[in-house]
Amino acid sequence: MNFLLPFPFLAGLAAAGLVNYLADVLPHSLRLTRPVCANPHCRQPFAWGDYLLLRRCRACGQRRGPRALLVIFLLVSVSLYLWFEPPSRLGYGAGLLLFAYLSLVALIDLEHRLILRGLSLAGLVLCAAAGWLLHGWQSTLLGFLAGFGIMLIFYLLGLLFTRLRARRLGQDPKEAEEAFGSGDVTLGSLLGLLLGWPLIWGGLLLGLLLYGALSLLIILGLVFLRRYQQHAWTMFLPLGPGFILMTVLMIYFPALIAALLPK
Ligand SMILES: [Zn+2]
Structure with missing residues (x-):
């Protein structure tokens, strides 16, 4: 070979x-x-x-x-x-295509804090097909609804938090930066298709933990480099890449995740 x-x-x-x-x-x-x-x-x-x-x-x-x-x-x-090590049921070609797509979405989110609508639409088709191959259409459809629903709740809570904080800081709420964007709701739906039901719960929860851990590392790094200033409190890292990284780990390295989780 x-x-x-x-x-x-x-x-x-x-x-x-x-x-x-x-x-x-x-x-x-x-x-x-x-x-x-x-x-x-x-x-x-x-x-x-x-x-x-x-x-x-x-x-x-x-x-x-x-x-x-x-x-x-x-x-x-x-x-x-x-x-x-082709991922089971997905194979090499589809696995690489999916990974390239997820890297692109994560990269644009990191660099521009954007989840582009056109790109998400293309992803809908790609992730639905991959989800269907990975765990059948029922699990894919339920995963989609759950991913959408969970992220929508987070989005609405985030909106409330942003409004309250903007009022406290005396900013215009329309100009305040959001921790959760509407793009994250779309992303949750995409990852729901990919992970399926009930894995999407674990995926989003672990993704949130990973995001927290990464943010903490970055803040500690900034403190260490003495670059941490008061404005860091008003600065958010985009959430999307945390969720995407966790999804990638769950699809491509399932053994690693299984080994890390308590039995
Ligand atoms: Zn130039």
Whole structure:
């Protein structure tokens, strides 16, 4: 099988290129345009060759950030892993496609705090098909309803909290940043399709714990670096990536989750 190894390597590279490209263009244009330089004073479009080879911008000389390389490293590693350990019932191809999609949603949420509606619609089809393969249509449908319902309750509670806090700080409630966006409700529905009923409960609960743990680590890191200031209290990390990471762990590394949970 080793003579086939270039295949998952190249497939991982192609998936990484696609994720990088879509994460660069979709939040700005919502269309498949030519990627532009990230420098806000430059915004010159890249030549395709320069873009794909991660060259710096020819107009202003700005380097490409570390994200493009990180995405390549992640997708190629996961592609090789899935080649040898394909997730049961999903298989290598669907597994890689789903992973690339989830990385893209998490990346855009991290970089822009956005869960794009068009991308979610495409995800609805993808996640419904994957859920059906993973655990049948009944569990998928119930998971979808539960994911939507749980996140909707969180969203409404978050809205209430944001309003109260904005009033205390004397801000306009319409301009206050929300811990939970409406995009998170969409995301909950997508992950409900993927994890199915009743696993979605555990997924969202563990995702919330993971989010809490990651936030705490980041805050401790900021305190350690003495960058923590009062405004950190008004700053939220997006929740989506925590939930997505937990879903990925549950689908692709079920043995790891089972080993970590108390029996
Ligand atoms: Zn530039």
